[in-house]
Amino acid sequence: MSLLIDILISGLISGSMLALLAIGFSLIFGVARIVNIAHTAFYMVAAYCIYFVTARLTIHPLWAMGIAVILVTGLGMISYQIFINPIREHHGAVLIATIALAMAFQEVMSLMFTGTFLSVPSLVKGYLIVLGVKVFYQQLITFCVALFAIGALWFFLMRTKLGLAIRSTSQDREVANLMGINESRVALITMGVSVGLAAFTGAMVVPLTVLEPHMWTHPLIMMMAVVVLGGLGSLKGSFLGAYILGFAEALVVFLAPMGAFLKGSVALSIMILVLLIRPEGLFGIAFEEER
Amino acid sequence: MDLILFYFRKLLTILKNEVLVLPYRIAVLLFFFILLFLPLWMEDPYLLRILTLTSIFAILAASWDLLSGFTGQMNFGHALFFGVGAYGAALLNKYAGIPPWGTIPLGALTAVLAGLIIGIPCLRLRGTYLALTTLAFPIILLGLVFALPGLTGGELGISGITRLAKSRITSYYIAVVVMLGLCTTMWKITDSKTGIIFHAIREDELAVRASGINTTRYKLLAFSLSGFFAGISGGLYAHFMRVAGPSTLEVSLSFQVVIWAVFGGIATIYGPVGGVFLLFPLMEVLRFWQDYRILMFACIVLFTLLYMPDGLFRWLREKTEKECPRCKIRNVAFRDACRICTAPLD
Numbered sequence: 001m002s003l004l005i006d007i008l009i010s011g012l013i014s015g016s017m018l019a020l021l022a023i024g025f026s027l028i029f030g031v032a033r034i035v036n037i038a039h040t041a042f043y044m045v046a047a048y049c050i051y052f053v054t055a056r057l058t059i060h061p062l063w064a065m066g067i068a069v070i071l072v073t074g075l076g077m078i079s080y081q082i083f084i085n086p087i088r089e090h091h092g093a094v095l096i097a098t099i100a101l102a103m104a105f106q107e108v109m110s111l112m113f114t115g116t117f118l119s120v121p122s123l124v125k126g127y128l129i130v131l132g133v134k135v136f137y138q139q140l141i142t143f144c145v146a147l148f149a150i151g152a153l154w155f156f157l158m159r160t161k162l163g164l165a166i167r168s169t170s171q172d173r174e175v176a177n178l179m180g181i182n183e184s185r186v187a188l189i190t191m192g193v194s195v196g197l198a199a200f201t202g203a204m205v206v207p208l209t210v211l212e213p214h215m216w217t218h219p220l221i222m223m224m225a226v227v228v229l230g231g232l233g234s235l236k237g238s239f240l241g242a243y244i245l246g247f248a249e250a251l252v253v254f255l256a257p258m259g260a261f262l263k264g265s266v267a268l269s270i271m272i273l274v275l276l277i278r279p280e281g282l283f284g285i286a287f288e289e290e291r
Numbered sequence: 292m293d294l295i296l297f298y299f300r301k302l303l304t305i306l307k308n309e310v311l312v313l314p315y316r317i318a319v320l321l322f323f324f325i326l327l328f329l330p331l332w333m334e335d336p337y338l339l340r341i342l343t344l345t346s347i348f349a350i351l352a353a354s355w356d357l358l359s360g361f362t363g364q365m366n367f368g369h370a371l372f373f374g375v376g377a378y379g380a381a382l383l384n385k386y387a388g389i390p391p392w393g394t395i396p397l398g399a400l401t402a403v404l405a406g407l408i409i410g411i412p413c414l415r416l417r418g419t420y421l422a423l424t425t426l427a428f429p430i431i432l433l434g435l436v437f438a439l440p441g442l443t444g445g446e447l448g449i450s451g452i453t454r455l456a457k458s459r460i461t462s463y464y465i466a467v468v469v470m471l472g473l474c475t476t477m478w479k480i481t482d483s484k485t486g487i488i489f490h491a492i493r494e495d496e497l498a499v500r501a502s503g504i505n506t507t508r509y510k511l512l513a514f515s516l517s518g519f520f521a522g523i524s525g526g527l528y529a530h531f532m533r534v535a536g537p538s539t540l541e542v543s544l545s546f547q548v549v550i551w552a553v554f555g556g557i558a559t560i561y562g563p564v565g566g567v568f569l570l571f572p573l574m575e576v577l578r579f580w581q582d583y584r585i586l587m588f589a590c591i592v593l594f595t596l597l598y599m600p601d602g603l604f605r606w607l608r609e610k611t612e613k614e615c616p617r618c619k620i621r622n623v624a625f626r627d628a629c630r631i632c633t634a635p636l637d
Binding site: 029035037083086087089090092093095096097099100101103104106107108111217221224225227228232261262263264265266268269271272275276279280281 | 412415416419420422423424426427428430431432433434435437438542543546549550553554557582583585586588589590592593596597600601602
């Protein structure tokens with residue numbers, strides 16, 4: 001029974017983290033057709049930012065979260081304008097530009113904070129005992145905040161004018177341009193939203209993980225698997241896919257022997273199995289250029 | 292005797308009229324000569340080692356280009372072929388005792404098998420889906436490698452493999468000659484009818500299918516050819532380093548291949564080879580500033596791409612050559628009239 005709760009908590013938390021990351025990744029892919037490898041690097045930068053503000057400047061973690069999200073969003077928009085926007089028509093070049101960006105961030109962080117493992121104290125101390133299992137308040141907060149963020153994002157995309165512009169640009173860039181939507185500005189704003197989401201995820205997850213400059217690679221792979229599993233450009237798909245893979249990982253870690261090594265393998269195998277049956281993912285949308 | 296003289300004169304004519312008229316052909320010729328004759332006056336073991344590794348990775352980058360550049364099947368998991376080749380060669384060498392000249396081709400055949408296994412499910416996927424899915428395969432295999440430490444050596448890999456050759460210079464020559472041979476083969480493949488079909492599949496798969504060509508077969512062919520060449524480079528790497536470790540399957544290697552190839556210019560073969568020969572030694576030069584090495588590398592790649600998004604070597608070629616508007620033959624940029632049909636060049 002206690003094992004079940006452990007699996008549930010671990011699955012819910014990694015699922016909501018992956019959902020937030022995947023939604024951001026799939027937003028910028030939908031609008032600007034950018035496969036942003038640096039997406040989780042922004043998540044890492046935000047996590048380090050919080051460490052810096054709380055541990056070195058000793059400012060309250062709540063403020064630190066705000067500062068981190070704003071700073072990283074700015075960083076994302078600036079690097080988009082400088083490095084990605086001028087070469088957006090060349091897909092291969094954009095791809096390796098984002099890889100190079102991610103490498104650069106990783107190196108800057110390891111130069112500034114060295115490669116050692118760091119940790120950030122949790123926002124609220126203490127725990128709750130549910131059926132003999134410790135459930136830390138921090139875990140509950142992370143989960144609730146993630147759900148709230150997904151809800152807010154859904155509202156933003158479905159109910160506001162800017163959200164409508166983003167959705168229509170991702171459906172058909174040219175027609176959206178003809179309808180008077182400033183496509184390049186929408187792309188910039190989407191980049192901001194997407195990086196902001198990554199930063200927010202980083203901010204939420206940081207008390208539960210250890211900080212190190214390579215912490216962006218595993219989430220990157222899982223996030224890509226989620227996006228492919230759920231279908232590119234589909235919010236519902238990313239949401240569902242994230243929980244499927246999150247739970248798959250948790251199940252393998254807790255139940256299988258050598259689980260920690262195999263967790264990535266099993267989750268990715270699930271993704272491939274689903275793709276064999278449905279090549280466009282669970283809720284895939286056909287994009288205009290792909291036929 | 293006359294026949295030999297005839298062929299010699301023919302060779303000279305070709306050299307004079309076809310090779311020496313274009314700067315990039317001269318560059319390729321020089322590249323061959325320098326690589327083949329370098330050990331005659333440079334016997335620095337460090338330099339030879341770097342060049343051997345560079346040649347091995349050049350095969351890998353060119354094989355990525357064959358699959359992803361030409362056929363457009365974006366492969367983010369190219370390390371899979373490299374790793375399977377390396378582990379295949381290492382296992383065959385260690386447990387079956389086969390010498391390197393046998394294990395490297397056999398390892399490459401295992402990589403072909405891997406290419407077919409991932410190629411068949413991936414045929415249904417396109418573009419970004421394909422790219423993100425192929426990323427998964429080496430990671431799955433890496434998980435298995437760590438989970439079966441008895442067979443694969445886990446974290447440490449398989450060590451104690453036979454040396455590629457007795458001396459450093461022999462290993463250098465094996466790697467360089469294999470690299471030059473395979474890259475020429477790949478270039479010939481992409482220049483043949485099959486290569487044109489590969490090009491066409493990238494541009495418009497539906498149109499190719501409408502022309503009565505079985506695109507599935509050609510895509511699988513591209514997967515297995517690319518897997519074969521990458522597998523050979525993996526086997527060479529395992530025998531040269533005398534260890535086949537998890538680093539051959541890592542995501543960073545897959546990304547590195549993409550960086551080399553796109554930096555040099557995709558769909559050219561010479562681009563990725565040149566990219567490796569610039570960037571890999573560059574990483575070694577940057578060792579002087581050990582801490583800033585990867586940061587500087589990333590910045591160099593970023594800023595080069597800003598000005599040459601098509602790749603460095605494509606950019607260079609565009610600047611030094613122009614195409615005759617009438618007969619479509621390439622000329623040096625400073626010529627006023629085409630060298631074949633004397634049409635004025637603009």
